[in-house]
Amino acid sequence: MKNADLKRFAKQNKSEIGVFALLVILFVGTALASDIFLTYQNISSICSGLSYYGIIVAGAGIVMIMGGLDLSQMSAMAMGVVLGGQVLLTEIPGAPVYAILLQIAVGTVCGLINGLIISYVKIPPMITTIGTQYIYRAIAFIVVGSQSFWIDNKVYKTMGFGSFLGIPILLWIMLVTFIIVALIMRYTQFGQNVYAIGSNEQAAKLSGINIIKTKITAYTLSGSLAGLAGVLWMAQLSASKPSAGQGQEMLPLAAVVIGGVALTGGKGKHIGIMFGIMLLMLLANTMTLMHLNTYLQQLCQGLILIIAVVAGIKKDRRQLDI
DSSP states (O other): OOHHHHHHHHHHTHHHHHHHHHHHHHHHHHHHHOSSTTSHHHHHHHHHHHHHHHHHHHHHHHHHHTTOOOOOHHHHHHHHHHHHHHHHHHTOTTHHHHHHHHHHHHHHHHHHHHHHIIIIIOOOHHHHHHHHHHHHHHHHHHHHTTOOEEOOOHHHHHHHHOEETTEEHHHHHHHHHHHHHHHHHHHSHHHHHHHHHHHOHHHHHHTTOOHHHHHHHHHHHHHHHHHHHHHHHHHHHTEEOTTTTTTOTTHHHHHHHHTTOOTTSSOOOHHHHHHHHHHHHHHHHHHHHTTOOHHHHHHHHHHHHHHHHHHHHHHHHHHHHO
């Protein structure tokens, strides 16, 4: 690759390269500071947590590139976890298959509802998804109260604790999902429409793009991926409870923004989003190994999010000046 090509590549992927550099620095620093960090058990633990959060973030990225926002993903995931868990507890033939399909279907319906409200009722995405966040979480608690259920199912255990080529199956599922989503965003008409709407919705409408159809599809995909994430969450924790993901509602937003997606939409890549969630997961693990409390972890995540937003705003202003 020529110097000119390298410079062009670096300029086009500045955000992604920056996040990746931070990721490498944090990885090396933690490896030097902790003897536990590079153990198989610790790396496997990071990968397992990364798997379901990564899938949720992949869906959040679609919506935010479009200029939208979905704060209901964790609640949609919890609703699927509860209903899927109830199916598994029946132990009917084929229960794992039905549970997986139900969890994804629940997430899909939740996302579809968000898309319909935002597209037809014209309620802003933040207000809509905060409202549905409460609704979906409430339904999860109504179904089982505050009870938690132990899930002892062979299929879910294989997903949660099995590995292929030394890599956890959960991580394989997340990587394949991320690749599919990235390819959809880059090479399909839907993906191009999402970027066009995020860049300028009015111009996209004038160019003939079906705004309503694209928005509904984007939110539906976000919900479907939240449902799939719930499958991995339940497989990894061997539990079904309505509090799944509670308190982590802002994590997808943080990961997507840190990954280089503009808050106004139209910019960002899923490779950067991947680096963003990896950075947050690695940071949480590093701080745990350093015996720092959860509140300090949240403080650092908040600071990183603010820095990423400020950097993104400055970058957009420079581009506008040019």
